[in-house]
Amino acid sequence: MSTTKTSTIVGTGSALATAGVAGTTASSVIGASAAGIMSATAGTTGAALASAAGAAGLSGGAATASGMAAIGSVVGGGMAAGAIITAAAPVAAVGIIAYGISSLFD
Numbered sequence: 001m002s003t004t005k006t007s008t009i010v011g012t013g014s015a016l017a018t019a020g021v022a023g024t025t026a027s028s029v030i031g032a033s034a035a036g037i038m039s040a041t042a043g044t045t046g047a048a049l050a051s052a053a054g055a056a057g058l059s060g061g062a063a064t065a066s067g068m069a070a071i072g073s074v075v076g077g078g079m080a081a082g083a084i085i086t087a088a089a090p091v092a093a094v095g096i097i098a099y100g101i102s103s104l105f106d
Helices: 006-029 034-041 045-052 060-073 079-104
Strands: none
Touching: 006 034, 006 079, 034 045, 034 060, 034 079, 045 060, 045 079, 060 079
16 A cells, blocks of 8 residues: 655645636636736736736836736746736745645655
8 A cells, every 4th residue: 555645745736726726817818808817817916926027117007917918928928828827826836835844744
C-alpha cells in the first residue's frame, strides 16, 4: 500500500484551484471589450495587482487597464490575457507557499 505525501495533495489542490480561477476569469473576459473586462475584474485582487503594474502617473481604471495590457503582453496577449494572469497569480502564490510549508513536514 502506498501513501500519498501531504505536499502532493496540497500541490494538486493548488494547481486545480489556480486552473479554476483562470478558467472562470477567461470565460468572463475572452472576447469582451475593455469595458467588459474592467467590469468583470472590478474590485478583485487581480485588478489591484494590475493597477500596481500600470503606467506611471495613471490612477484608477486607466492604471488597471494599462497594467493588465502590460502583463498580458508578456505572454503575447493583451488586456484579457493580463486579466487572467492577474486573477490566477494570487491563488498560485498561496498554493506555492502552502506546498512549501507542507513539504517541510513530509
